[in-house]
Amino acid sequence: MPRAHTDTLDRLFSAAVELFGERGYAGTTVDEIVERAGVAKGTVYYHFRSKSELVSALLDDGLRRLAESFRSEIAGAPGGDAALRALVHAELAYIERYQAFSKLVMSEMWRADRDWRDSLRTLREQYVEVFAGALRRGMAEGDFRADLDAQTTASTIFGMIATAALDWLVFDPQAALDDVERRLLPLVLGAVRAPG
Amino acid sequence: MPRAHTDTLDRLFSAAVELFGERGYAGTTVDEIVERAGVAKGTVYYHFRSKSELVSALLDDGLRRLAESFRSEIAGAPGGDAALRALVHAELAYIERYQAFSKLVMSEMWRADRDWRDSLRTLREQYVEVFAGALRRGMAEGDFRADLDAQTTASTIFGMIATAALDWLVFDPQAALDDVERRLLPLVLGAVRAPG
Amino acid sequence: MPRAHTDTLDRLFSAAVELFGERGYAGTTVDEIVERAGVAKGTVYYHFRSKSELVSALLDDGLRRLAESFRSEIAGAPGGDAALRALVHAELAYIERYQAFSKLVMSEMWRADRDWRDSLRTLREQYVEVFAGALRRGMAEGDFRADLDAQTTASTIFGMIATAALDWLVFDPQAALDDVERRLLPLVLGAVRAPG
Amino acid sequence: MPRAHTDTLDRLFSAAVELFGERGYAGTTVDEIVERAGVAKGTVYYHFRSKSELVSALLDDGLRRLAESFRSEIAGAPGGDAALRALVHAELAYIERYQAFSKLVMSEMWRADRDWRDSLRTLREQYVEVFAGALRRGMAEGDFRADLDAQTTASTIFGMIATAALDWLVFDPQAALDDVERRLLPLVLGAVRAPG
């Protein structure tokens, strides 16, 4: 029964990402994960060499999903401005859908000494590159200011969206995503648009 | 050889904040803290009921410092625009000076079930209020767009500055603070300024 | 090498009861227990939430054994007098066989603020009730004085036997149980028998 | 001011005996003692070499008091029977007055490995000897059974009274001492009196 395998892994992934998001990597125990997943403790070590390999797999998985989400969102955008709007929407939607994963990433991003450090670096490079691409298009089209440094602007805007989204989820959870987007979008566009 | 009370606590605080910033709360052991502080293990438990109470005290202390820094920075600013520039500078300077504390705050801000949850809430409210004040002045003076929601804009801009600063410290540490500020300031001002 | 579940718990129980009997609860370390039991330290915490829960389990176990021992002893006794003789014998035999447990109970019985307080209360109620039953039979049959208060007499006689037995074990260990019983029985019977 | 010294020691003694009675020797910390006594921690080590020396001093003190109480009580008793009645009264009164000390003694009496083991042995020998003296007088006068072993009977009766008294204090504290004595006395006298 091939379903069984996938099912077990899915339960493990969901439980792990939720808990890591809530309590952080070091603050989450394997016991808590297996309890929430409803599987036995040995099962984790049947599928993964260690706790840190579990988190690596988790990051790689989430990373793949984020990249896909960004790429498909930006695909049909006619210009840099439209692409940036689409990315704001995509990032907010992603964070809403994968809250736990997003919290995990924001909490562990600045750590120095982790085994899965590289997964996070790759994650960051990918999304920064997608944002930077949209920015460069907008600059080339004259919509965005020409003096922007695409790289740093990209990571700054990514962080701006991420903190706004998490702030909303944690401190004002009953607000609608649409409202958040409506308030955030002018700030993002204002930050990069050419004046006049 | 008993030390002066303040000295012992200072050493403990410095060591703890550095390590928590580097490795997170759960990733840091009390042994590591006391070794770096050069005090005995019992000393932590003489002054604090537990490891988590040490973090609370740490947060309260850093919070006080941040609020002071903001208030003194903003004091002489002639208007909303100048105040916002001053706050960008102050936040960057604070994060550079208290890197470890800043990482700690960013890592723990989104956690749900921590003992020091309240300290973090208070911290957030205070700095959001300072930013919101500057924004309201700028809106009243016509420099900033009139349709801004001061609260959410404030927290978004704070997060924008914080992620930019941490990104710089972690991924591009040899860059100068001045450069970061020069690249960041137009984005922040563009985000809130009235067009035209 | 995992052992059968029952075996591990048995070894833990035996080791713990011996040590608690010798040194008291607070005077016994978990390290000493696991060393004597020949298991790893984590095993205690796999089976019990804490050291104090181990004591509770121990008390509940010993309590069950004592109740069984009393009930089977008294079963065939033809009258109150015979039942009381049987109980004296049963209690002495129990204390000789479960010395450590008995010392533990006598040491902790008068404590106010323990986690296992309820286990001890139940223990006391059960044995007092068995003694009181025998006393009531003897009173109804006219062998025992009619003015006895069955409850308080029961607990007094239980304590009388217990202190005599422990005194013997601690201060005169080479004496035979038979001798102790021979010297004790007239005192017990004299205490309750109707004169004449 | 010579009062001060005595006062401090008194507070220390009271606090220590109460806590040792409630929680046992090993279960009581020096911190708890000094907190209840309202003195600083160093004070204990100014007056005593160690925690175990404090308990030794405590035992010696209580022991002296018990011996005095017994001796004065028995002094005017005309015969063995009257002396035994007086001792029952004295022991009950002592336990009521020095509850904590009594609990301490009963809880630690059966331990093997204590520093102050000898103090307890001496205590036991003294009170057993007083009871044995009364018994011997009663046997000589023909009031008590001639086949009693004075030593074991003495310790048994002491334990009988002690457990009855503690049982009363712990499990039925609102009862009056007089009632306890009235119910206990016939049992004690019945245990040793010559029949007929």
Added chain:
DNA sequence: AATGAATGAGAATTCATTCAT
């Protein structure tokens, strides 16, 4: 005579990992 900050060895508890089934 008394204090209380500081100590560090030792005790309780946690937790990632292993392995026989």
Added chain:
DNA sequence: CATGAATGAATTCTCATTCAT
């Protein structure tokens, strides 16, 4: 594939004791 009892090193926390004041 999956289990869960067992492990033991690492970790948090305790507490009797010291000592400069």
